[in-house]
Amino acid sequence: MTAENVVKCSVNTCSYWKDMRCHAPSIEVSSKVMPAKTSAETECTTFKPK
Numbered sequence: 001m002t003a004e005n006v007v008k009c010s011v012n013t014c015s016y017w018k019d020m021r022c023h024a025p026s027i028e029v030s031s032k033v034m035p036a037k038t039s040a041e042t043e044c045t046t047f048k049p050k
């Protein structure tokens with residue numbers, strides 16, 4: 001299974017993004033601050049600019 005099957009994403013400036021889904025083999029999500037308390041305090045560290 002790849003991220004394409006399970007990860008919806010709206011970051012259309014990422015090179016893995018296509019058709020509102022992530023096409024990376026896998027992704028890593030990290031906290032921007034510790035401890036993260038909202039989704040805004042997390043981020044996809046697999047993001048790669050186009």
Ligand code: SF4
Binds near residue numbers: 015
């Ligand atoms: S790598 Fe992260 S930002 Fe890029 S398409 Fe996948 S989930 Fe979205």
